[in-house]
Amino acid sequence: MGDRDLFSMGQRITDVNFETVAFDYDSFKIKPSEVGKIEQVAVYMSQNRKVVCVLEGHCDERGSNEYNLSLGEQRAQAVRAHLVGLGVGAERLQTRSFGEEKPLDAGHNETAWAKNRRVEFALFR
Amino acid sequence: MKTWQVVIVAACLCLAGHGNAQDLVVTKSGAIKTTIDLNALGLKNGTDPQLFRATLAGDLDRSGWFTVVSDGRAGAVAVFGNETAAAPTFSVQAGVRNAQSGQVYFNRKYQDNGTGVRRLAHQVADDMVFAVKGVRGIASSRIVMLGKQGISKELHLCDADGGGLVRLTRDGAVALSPRWTPDGKGILYTSFHKGFPDVFRLDLTSQSRIRVAGYAGMNSGASMSPDGKQIALVLSRDGNPELYLLRVSDRALTRLTRTRNASEAGPSWSPDGRQIAFVSDMAGKPHVYLIVATGGAPKRVTFLGGQNVDPDWGPDGRMAFSSLRGGRYQIVVIDPASSREQVLTNDGADYEDPSWAPNGRHLICARVQSYRSELYILDTLGDPPVRCGNLQGEWTSPDWSAP
Structure with missing residues (x-):
């Protein structure tokens, strides 16, 4: 996946969805509760060899936009490293951080923030 | 105090x-x-x-x-x-x-x-x-900032009084971290308009732009050295966000940090171009560090506050940053030589993303209250914060021009 043009990655797969990986505030550590979600993606990718995946990292709205972009990237990279550890080829995995710019929940409370601290799996064929 | x-x-x-x-x-x-x-x-x-x-x-x-x-x-x-x-x-x-x-x-x-x-x-x-x-005025200087338009953020330009507003981009995408080039003729910024966060340089004279960095992963926080020869920026091409220098003449990269388990962000050059301030969470929480531009060990400069982010090194050598204190982000100015601090804000709002005026006295920043962000001008000599002009809408990430 040397080419970073999203449109050259093929067709976005919309009929397969994986649960997002959740993170603690200001952390990129993968929690034990989240490991199973990543393993499911690893299994799917081992069974679908032509599928590539963009790992999209996100943060809650608190703090510096610029630092949050880095933190979102670090979260995506942490999931990427975990998938590689499970045998998924690194060349099939790309990271894309949105920082705090694409919240899932527009609320300004801990429930919304917890939902927004996440890594999403965008699959392409 | x-x-x-x-x-x-x-x-x-x-x-x-x-x-x-x-x-x-x-x-x-x-x-x-x-x-x-x-x-x-x-x-x-x-x-x-x-x-x-x-x-x-x-x-x-x-x-x-x-x-x-x-x-x-x-x-x-x-x-x-x-x-x-x-x-x-x-x-x-x-x-x-x-x-x-x-x-x-x-x-x-x-x-x-x-x-x-x-x-x-x-x-x-x-x-x-x-x-x-006998001091430099600020009236002719200009401010570049981001204006929120729905879910996108577009680059805008205005005079120091908030007048003369001009919209610079119409990408329908998120942009981040605009920063003037030292000659005042261009703006470096991060944009998602091609899908991934890449660094672009907008030439204000020709209205043209080029992609400066589009490596795999994240490309962000670009800041040009005072002599215009190098760009400090944060890339994740080697596996996680690290601070790099990109030489303008041939785009050669030099990696400055090696922090496998930490993220870097927000570089800002010292006025003499010898050092770079940046944010790193290598100690667990984001703090401001200094590194010599030719390489070496980063030195931590902020110790107070839960987080210290968005450093901006001013023309007289003082540094401003946003510091999380008492649950709010405040603008703090320090002299890196003496570590002496001056807290400029404390009115219950969050103040983020400070940028020095060319006079070395005033700063512009984003003031966030009730989740709305507006631009405010702060004074290190004691005048109270004032809203920048009469700008309507939501504004973030201001950067004050050097000339």
């Missing part, structure tokens, strides 16, 4: 220069000012002359050095002059004199050469500040 205020007052008195002690007024709260009036500025009625007068008066007030008195009252110094030609080549002869001694600080002819009456007034205001106070 008390001692610090005394030092500031003493500094103001020294800087007051030509003014006599009785000509100085202390406003309700804040820095010491010299009174100035525009009674002897003879301008015709009409749109251009009145826009010129209003812009000049506003600029002198915002300079931080003057209080403009009106209603025929006399100030310690007086603006004098008259209109010598009408639009399209609106021209004025303008000067400033000491009301008591009659000493003329300067007297000059100005003509609008196509940039407009407002820019002309900004130039006159800066010349007046320099002539009377």
Whole structure:
């Protein structure tokens, strides 16, 4: 996946969805509760060899936009490293951080923030 | 804190220069000012002359050095002059004199050469500040910032008074971290308009832009060295966000940090171009570090506060950053040599993303209250925060031009 043009990655797969990986505030550590979600993606990718995946990292709205972009990237990279550890080829995995710019929940409370601290799996064929 | 205020007052008195002690007024709260009036500025009625007068008066007030008195009252110094030609080549002869001694600080002819009456007034205001106070004005400087439009953020430009708003991008995408190039002719910024966060350089003269960095992963936080030869930026091409230098001439990359388990962000160059301040969470929480631009071990410079982010190194060597204290982000200024701190804000709002004015006295930042962000100007000599102009909408990430 040397080419970073999203449109050259093929067709976005919309009929397969994986649960997002959740993170603690200001952390990129993968929690034990989240490991199973990543393993499911690893299994799917081992069974679908032509599928590539963009790992999209996100943060809650608190703090510096610029630092949050880095933190979102670090979260995506942490999931990427975990998938590689499970045998998924690194060349099939790309990271894309949105920082705090694409919240899932527009609320300004801990429930919304917890939902927004996440890594999403965008699959392409 | 008390001692610090005394030092500031003493500094103001020294800087007051030509003014006599009785000509100085202390406003309700804040820095010491010299009174100035525009009674002897003879301008015709009409749109251009009145826009010129209003812009000049506003600029002198915002300079931080003057209080403009009106209603025929006399100030310690007086603006004098008259209109010598009408639009399209609106021209004025303008000067400033000491009301008591009659000493003329300067007297000059100005003509609008196509940039407009407002820019002309900004130039006159800066010349007046320099002539009377011997310091650099800010009226002619400009601010680049992000304006929220739905889910996208577009680059905008305005004058230091918030007027002259121009929209620079129409990408329908999120942009981040705009920063002026040191020559004031271009803007480096991060944009998602091609899908991934890449760094672009917008040339304001030609209105063209080029992609500066589009490596795998994240490309962000670009900041050009004072000599224009290198760009400090954060890339994740080697596996996680790290600080790099990109040489402008041949795009050669030098990696400066190696923090496998930490993220870097937000580089800012020292005025002499020898050091770079940046954010890293290598100690668990984001703090400000310094690194020599030729490489070496990062040195931590912030220890107070839960988080310290968005450092901006000012023209006189002081550094501003946003610090999480008591649950709010406050703007703090430190002298990296002495580590002495000055906290500029404490009104219950969050203040983020500070950027120094070219005068080394004022800063612009985003003030967030009730989840709405507006631009505010802060004063290190004690004037209270003021909203930047009358900008409507939601604004973030301001960067003040160097020239």
